[in-house]
Amino acid sequence: MNAPVRITITGAAGNIGYALAFRIASGGMLGADTPVELRMLEIPQAVRAAEGTAMELLDGAFPLLRDVVVTDDATAAFDGANMALLVGAMPRKAGMDRSDLLAANGAIFNEQGKAIAENAADDIRALVVGNPANTNAAILRAAAPDVPGERFHALMRLDHNRAVAQLAQRAGVSAGEVSRIHVWGNHSNTQVPDVAHGQIGTKSVRDAIADEAWLDGEFVRTVATRGAAIIDARGASSAASAASAAIDHMRDWALGTREGDWVTIARPSQGEYGIPEGCIAGVPAIARDGEWSVVTGLELAPALRQRIDASVAELQDESAQAAQLGILGA
Numbered sequence: 001m002n003a004p005v006r007i008t009i010t011g012a013a014g015n016i017g018y019a020l021a022f023r024i025a026s027g028g029m030l031g032a033d034t035p036v037e038l039r040m041l042e043i044p045q046a047v048r049a050a051e052g053t054a055m056e057l058l059d060g061a062f063p064l065l066r067d068v069v070v071t072d073d074a075t076a077a078f079d080g081a082n083m084a085l086l087v088g089a090m091p092r093k094a095g096m097d098r099s100d101l102l103a104a105n106g107a108i109f110n111e112q113g114k115a116i117a118e119n120a121a122d123d124i125r126a127l128v129v130g131n132p133a134n135t136n137a138a139i140l141r142a143a144a145p146d147v148p149g150e151r152f153h154a155l156m157r158l159d160h161n162r163a164v165a166q167l168a169q170r171a172g173v174s175a176g177e178v179s180r181i182h183v184w185g186n187h188s189n190t191q192v193p194d195v196a197h198g199q200i201g202t203k204s205v206r207d208a209i210a211d212e213a214w215l216d217g218e219f220v221r222t223v224a225t226r227g228a229a230i231i232d233a234r235g236a237s238s239a240a241s242a243a244s245a246a247i248d249h250m251r252d253w254a255l256g257t258r259e260g261d262w263v264t265i266a267r268p269s270q271g272e273y274g275i276p277e278g279c280i281a282g283v284p285a286i287a288r289d290g291e292w293s294v295v296t297g298l299e300l301a302p303a304l305r306q307r308i309d310a311s312v313a314e315l316q317d318e319s320a321q322a323a324q325l326g327i328l329g330a
């Protein structure tokens with residue numbers, strides 16, 4: 001058995017938190033050899049509900065679950081945390097863009113970044129799920145300047161998984177047959193799914209699908225607007241699929257990505273593909289031994305480059321808004 005890993009979930013009583021906690025407790029995130037300790041942070045009004053989730057976690061009799069603490073105190077919630085899943089934030093409703101949530105949610109990440117800086121373990125790795133996820137991750141990172149920047153990620157694995165799933169469904173194969181695709185840019189409808197290097201089985205995506213119009217049109221639109229389609233159908237934003245994507249992201253970070261494949265992550269740019277340094281945009285990446293490396297050297301067609309630039313410009317606008325609101329680097 002490995003040493004226990006302490007994991008903080010913020011917004012633990014919410015829809016995504018409820019789905020996440022049980023997957024983590026069952027070993028779905030860190031594997032069957034790693035015990036977990038959960039720290040569940042909520043706002044005071046939702047602590048009782050989070051306590052109910054903690055009771056259910058106990059009732060799951062999970063052999064790997066060593067300890068559960070529910071609290072409304074960020075200091076206690078991040079104390080000694082090795083991993084943090086920052087979900088606690090308002091979800092958007094029909095008719096809203098994710099960036100409409102910046103004023104409501106951004107301040108949460110400024111406060112929680114400070115709590116991470118002061119209380120988390122030295123090896124803290126944080127994934128922001130709450131929207132607008134990329135800009136909230138930038139706010140979190142700026143509030144914890146002594147923690148290495150590459151430890152702050154925003155969730156774009158859901159966009160990645162959606163793209164994989166659409167391709168697999170179209171080709172009539174399982175999702176596991178699709179590899180080497182990724183999603184550039186912002187977790188918003190300007191995101192840029194990229195199949196230029198993708199494979200389905202041993203064929204290129206373009207050969208396997210043999211429908212350029214679908215790949216360049218409906219496929220891209222479906223992936224980029226899937227969040228709104230789910231809100232429209234469910235009357236609430238994606239929850240179990242978001243939790244599942246967050247689990248995939250953290251599992252790969254800890255245990256490594258699949259041999260011969262890459263996935264999408266968003267972490268502060270180190271200037272790869274001309275994305276400005278520090279900008280938290282989706283890029284292709286591989287994880288080995290707990291470290292990510294961005295896949296470099298991929299050719300970008302001019303039209304794709306323009307769309308990536310537009311999505312990155314949107315991220316820079318969001319950061320400028322956050323700075324104006326006094327929540328970025330405050």
Ligand SMILES: NC(=O)C1=CN([C@@H]2O[C@H](COP(=O)(O)OP(=O)(O)OC[C@H]3O[C@@H](n4cnc5c(N)ncnc54)[C@H](O)[C@@H]3O)[C@@H](O)[C@H]2O)C=CC1
Nearest residue numbers: 011013014015016046088089090091129130131133158242
């Ligand atoms: N990045 C992504 O791919 C996705 C992101 N999301 C985002 O995740 C967030 C959460 O979604 P749901 O769980 O469905 O919402 P929810 O409303 O069901 O749960 C959010 C929870 O966060 C709690 N919370 C609010 N402020 C908090 C704070 N300061 N500290 C701790 N907890 C706090 C609330 O009390 C609530 O229990 C939303 O912002 C949503 O837009 C949702 C789907 C995908």
Ligand SMILES: O=C([O-])CC(=O)C(=O)O
Nearest residue numbers: 092131226227228237238
């Ligand atoms: O669309 C939303 O507001 C929730 C979300 O981020 C997603 O489902 O991708």
